[in-house]
Amino acid sequence: MKQFTVPTRNEVSPANQEIFDNLNKALGFVPNLYATIGLSSNGLGRYLAYQNAKTSLSxxxxxxxxxxxxxxxxxxxxxxxxxxxxxxxxxxxxxxxxxxxxxxxxxxxxxxxxxxxxxxxxxxxxxxxxxxxxxxxxxxxxxxxxxxxxxxxxxxxxYLHNLTQIPVDFPVAPSLELTASVN
CATH class of the missing domain: 1.20.1290.10 (AhpD-like)
Incomplete structure (x- = not known):
């Protein structure tokens, strides 16, 4: 399978470079999965708009x-x-x-x-x-x-992470035994 690498700021479109800069200001880093979405010229902005849209859920x-x-x-x-x-x-x-x-x-x-x-x-x-x-x-x-x-x-x-397997840049969640209800 193709090996994916996390793109750097210089490897993404100018629009995504601006988003990278904003993420760096807000979070202190660009999460690897967001950076990977940056491989699409329009994907990162589109995704963030969807993710941050208003919702009735807390x-x-x-x-x-x-x-x-x-x-x-x-x-x-x-x-x-x-x-x-x-x-x-x-x-x-x-x-x-x-x-x-x-x-x-x-x-x-x-x-x-x-x-x-x-x-x-x-x-x-x-x-x-x-x-x-x-x-x-x-x-x-x-x-x-x-x-x-x-x-x-x-x-x-x-799905994006399961396909790309880019490195996890958060503390890795503990594995757990799944109950029958989740399997």
Whole structure:
């Protein structure tokens, strides 16, 4: 398989160079997966606009979706990045691991994690009981749409890393034994 390397600032388009500069100012570095998206002249700007678009989901809910989807898709890069970001948004180490296993102690968040897992595993065909539990937990049609969009955003990143295998530049997430519900 082709070997991918992370492009440097000088190897990307002028538009992406500007985005690299902005990421450096905001984060102190350009994450390797973002840099890899920079191989596309328009991809990085397009992706960041999608990722940063307004949503009905809270940052904590978005991170729960990101964690379970990345776990199911076996993306160590995104598991690692979202372990860090999840903790920045209030999750404990154990809560991050629980979400990656497919559960959350908070009933409403658990319904979201279960739905995101079902959507991912079943290619968008979540089982009816899981969808019903999502709505019973207090989520709305708007939340459903935003959950599907969040799953799709994370799948794109999972697939890009799984194909390129570029180096993980976050503390590597611990491996875990998956429960039957996530497999």
């Amino acid at each position: 940052n904590k809910e978005k991170e729960a979706v990101n964690l379970i989807v990345s776990q199911i898709n076996g993306c160590i890069y995104c598991q690692s990045a979202h372990t860090v970001i999840g903790k920045m948004n209030g999750f404990t180490d154990e809560q991050v691991l629980d979400i990656r296993r497919g559960t959350a102690t908070d009933a409403k968040l658990n319904a979201l994690v279960q739905l995101a897992a079902s959507i991912t595993k079943n290619k968008g065909r979540a089982d009816a009981a899981t969808v019903d539990a999502f709505f019973a937990a207090g989520y709305t049609n708007e939340h459903l749409v935003d959950t599907v969009l969040q799953v799709s955003e994370k799948i794109a990143m999972n």
